Amino acid sequence: MDPREKTRRLHVLLNLIRGLYKAIDNDWRKAAGELGLTPCQQHLLWILHFRNGSTLTELSEIGSWHVSTVMSMVDRMEKNGLVIKKVDDQDARIKRIFITEKGEQLQKQTLNGEKHFRLMTLLEQMDEKDIENGTKILYSLVKQLLGPNFIDFVDSTAKEIMNKKYD
Structure with a gap:
């Protein structure tokens, strides 16, 4: 492939993907913000909804976050009563994160935010x-x-x- 064509293709793809991501992220911010959450916090609640009791490392891998980001996010969410940390029964070095009843209720409310995602309307067409x-x-x-x-x-x-x- 011609080097200019490779550069052009990369330029187009990176910009289109970034533009799509920014539009989706803005919609996600609005939907999560209505519930007093960030998009990352909302995403963490969904991950825990499906994988309750995950470790910090597992959450970082699924959420594509650095472990330190997950640790600080979990700390903030624990203060708000959305999640709790428990020491693993088999290995005291491991902390498992569980969604609380309050977190589960908030996670269910996030389904109402679907109206904010313009992507869904476009895909339906x-x-x-x-x-x-x-x-x-x-x-x-x-x-x-x-x-x-x-x-x-x-x-x-x-x-x-x-x-x-x-x-």
Whole structure:
């Protein structure tokens, strides 16, 4: 491939992906903000909803955060009564994070924020085959960049949603 074409392709992809991310992030901020949360806190509640009792390391891997970020986020959320830390029964060096009843109630309320996500409205207007093809590309890229554990989390929790296990 011509070096200019490689540069052009990278330029286009990086800017389009960044633009899409910024639009989604802005929508997510509005939805989370209505509940007094940040998007990261809302995301952490969802992760714990599906993987309650995760370690700080597991949360950092699923959430794509640095462990120190997870530690400070968990500390703030614990002060607000949304999560609790418990020492692992098998290994006292490990702390497990659990969602509280208050956190679970707030997580359920986040479903009402779907109206903020303009992406959902746009996807509903698109051809299903185009969405399927685009999703396959995203899966492939994310699997290569973040690894199979991340994809396993996405797939298993998506199945839980379809099986109504998340209620």
